[in-house]
Structures are given as C-alpha cells and as structure tokens.
Amino acid sequence: MWLSNSSVGRKVVMSITGVALVLFLTFHMAMNLVALVSEEGYNLVCEFLGANWYALVATAGLAALFVIHIVYAFWLTMQNRKARGTERYAVVEKPKTVEWASQNMLVLGIIVFVGLGLHLVNFWAKMQLPEIMYKLGDATVDTTYAADGVYHIKNTFSNPVFVVLYLVWLAALWFHLTHGFWSAMQTIGWNNKIWLNRWKCISNIYSTIIVVCFALVVIAFFIKSLLCSGAC
16 A cells, blocks of 8 residues: 555655644644633533543544554654665764754654653543543542543642653654644645745744643643642
8 A cells, every 4th residue: 555655655644644633732732721711611621521422532533643643653764764774873964954853853752752641641541531431330430530620730730840841741842843744744745945935934833832832831830839839
C-alpha cells in the first residue's frame, strides 16, 4: 500500500495525523481556558466529556491518531538513518538553513510523548478511566471527583514539580509544532515559495498561541495555590 510502502506515503500519513492532533490541541486549549473564566463551566464540560459513548469514540480515535503518528515518526526516522548508513557518524557542519527543531524532531517528540504520559496519569486516569471502570461493573472504584476537572487541576498545579515538568513539556511541544505544522502543509502540497513562507509564519503564531494558553492555565492555578495556601 502506497501510504505504508513509500517514504512519501508515510510522510503524508504523519502530516494528516499531525494536523488532526493540532486541531485536538486547539479544542483542548479552548476547553482549558474555560477553567480560568468559570470553574463551574469547566466542570460541566468535563461531565459532558465523561464516559459517554461519543466521548469514548472520540478518545479511541484520538488514541489511534497518536499511535499512528508516533509509529510513523519512528519508522521514518529509522528509514532515514538506514539510508544515510555510516555517513551519520561523520562530523559535518550543520546547514544554517536547517532549523534546530527540524534536526531534533525525534527528541522533541519523545519529550512530548513522555509529557503526554504524565498528563494521562494526572487527569485521564483520574477522570474518564474511573467512570469507564464503574460502568463496566467495578463498584469499588471511586468516582467522587471523576467529573471535577478543577479539583484535579488545582491538585496538579499546586505542586511546583508538576508545574516545571508541564512547562518543559510545553516548550518541547512549541518547537515540535512550529516545525511540524508547516512541514505537514508542505507534504500535503502547499509547498510553493509564497505559501511555504506563509505557513511558517502561521505555524509560529498558532503554535505560540496554543502553548501560551496552556501555560497560562498552569501558571495561573499555581499562583492561585500560593495565594490561597490551600484554602481555595
């Protein structure tokens, strides 16, 4: 099959799944911003996105996108390493036209993946997963705070260790997105000189907006925890 047997096909798969994941990040960012405006409103969104069938279908689809994107990323990296052979060990001057993010996409991707694992442990495993287990018949699971997203945000971002880890994760995500987004557009076909430069500009702006908004939630709740000293 062309999408798996050729290098171009694999890049197309990576590009399409990458764009889909960027759209999800946009939705997640908007959802997180609700927590800054209305804690009650944010919890209503969390309740709507609990263990309902539509949320589970979306979660399964999202998980599939992540897995496909990660598998194809490693596949392409290994293919490129194999193609270079022993040349990759040679000491050569790095081209000035090649972005730092482009040279380190695999490392950045690994940091993003580890950060995703941390995020799943802190939120998904304490919210949607308990609801799923309860609906499957496990009456012993505690679902008291399953739909209370604000409770988990406050618990997580009152811990300075998690705050630092999340900010490092978001920094890696920014570099990953700034290169990955315009590169995806190039692979899809918008690769003429005019639009390529435009996509690079859009990538920088859009990635900055997404990451800054995520970081704003982290920092805001951390500062709030310091001011409240656990009283709110």
